[in-house]
Amino acid sequence: MSAFISITDVHKVYRVGAGMLRRGQALQAVRGVSLAVAKGASYGLVGESGSGKSTLAKIVMGAERPSAGTVQIDGRLMDGRASALSWLRTCLQPVLQDPYGSLNPTFCVRQLVDEPLRIHHKGLSARELTLRVNTLLAQVGLPTHLALRHPRELSGGQKQRVAIARALALSPQCLVLDEPVSALDVSVQAQVLNLLDDMQAERGLTYLLISHDLAVVAHMSDHVGVMYLGALQEQGPVEQVLAAPRHPYTRALIAAAEPVRGRLAEPLQGEVPSPLAPPSGCVFHPRCPAASARCRREAPPLRQVAQGHWAACHNA
CATH class of the missing domain: 3.40.50.300 (P-loop containing nucleotide triphosphate hydrolases)
Structure with a gap:
């Protein structure tokens, strides 16, 4: 199509x-x-x-x-x-x-x-x-x-x-x-x-x-894209992304919307950073419970993690 x-x-x-x-x-x-x-x-x-x-x-x-x-x-x-x-x-x-x-x-x-x-x-x-x-x-x-x-x-x-x-x-x-x-x-x-x-x-x-x-x-x-601070963090078929999210931000959004289904995700902490002064590395790292030193210094590319499913996370 x-x-x-x-x-x-x-x-x-x-x-x-x-x-x-x-x-x-x-x-x-x-x-x-x-x-x-x-x-x-x-x-x-x-x-x-x-x-x-x-x-x-x-x-x-x-x-x-x-x-x-x-x-x-x-x-x-x-x-x-x-x-x-x-x-x-x-x-x-x-x-x-x-x-x-x-x-x-x-x-x-x-x-x-x-x-x-x-x-x-x-x-x-x-x-x-x-x-x-x-x-x-x-x-x-x-x-x-x-x-x-x-x-x-x-x-x-x-x-x-x-x-x-x-x-x-x-x-x-x-x-x-x-x-x-x-x-x-x-x-x-x-x-x-x-x-x-x-x-x-x-x-x-x-x-x-x-x-x-x-x-x-x-x-x-049919498809969904998850945006954070101006960039796509995850995208793919809606059933696949919502059933098996690969980015911690997507998991946190699901946990907020459906606490029972998303009970294993960490709740989001803090506020969205100012777009006038975005964080170095991964823009989500200040709020991510799994952030590492690599996340703080290196921005992850949006890469394919499954058929038609993409995520911008070093740990996806």
């Missing part, structure tokens, strides 16, 4: 405190990430806050330019040119974390959903727009009478369904799901996740899922 998203050695560096006469400090938000997402598959990125997941998602969506490395979407190089970005807007759409903040409160549901169509398909008549909106609302499980309501009149689950309908308006091939259910009540999360599963099966969509919730990643993803 060919790769729909291909990320090769991507870096993203921000300058903090830069000014006219100051270069500022380098904050490396993403460090040498390479991954591939097969067409029609789901890839989950997991890690603590500040691990670089959302920055990488912004690079894939074209909202940020990488400082180094390349991103290809469906074989097309995303080089920042206007033509590439224009094509990307119809090919790939985001579903963001907060449905309360991602929907314009002054628009009714019909305006929210048909806005992409009005921008990209200017020749559609009012009747065609209405039919298209009603079809999209039906596909995400919303009655058409909600089309005239405003976001403040909807529940959290309904808002996220509207956001999904809007993302599907241009018939994209890929959705970038950035914490798509974390702002919702637990009782609603499963409904939205099942809806996303159904949409993927019906449309053959590719998903890049960003989440801190391992249960969501396990439910949604």
Whole structure:
């Protein structure tokens, strides 16, 4: 199966405190990430806050330019040119974390959903727009009478369904799901996740899922990448990585999410180091219970530890 998203050695560096006469400090938000997402598959990125997941998602969506490395979407190089970005807007759409903040409160549901169509398909008549909106609302499980309501009149689950309908308006091939259910009540999360599963099966969509919730990643993803301080620490088939994790950070995340299953893992100590002053050697060594002198001086490469399974650990 060919790769729909291909990320090769991507870096993203921000300058903090830069000014006219100051270069500022380098904050490396993403460090040498390479991954591939097969067409029609789901890839989950997991890690603590500040691990670089959302920055990488912004690079894939074209909202940020990488400082180094390349991103290809469906074989097309995303080089920042206007033509590439224009094509990307119809090919790939985001579903963001907060449905309360991602929907314009002054628009009714019909305006929210048909806005992409009005921008990209200017020749559609009012009747065609209405039919298209009603079809999209039906596909995400919303009655058409909600089309005239405003976001403040909807529940959290309904808002996220509207956001999904809007993302599907241009018939994209890929959705970038950035914490798509974390702002919702637990009782609603499963409904939205099942809806996303159904949409993927019906449309053959590719998903890049960003989440801190391992249960969501396990439910949604075919492959998973575990990020820490801007770099991938482990990646592979989701069942393999979660059943037999090879990196101590992955084991610690599983232990935090599932204490009974992860009871043999050491709990994480301390805080994530500042990306302005990352540790020498392995970036995880200050919090790793198995760190050695080698870990403190030598950064481990991401190497294959099983078929399709990679880990950046000297002891993997």
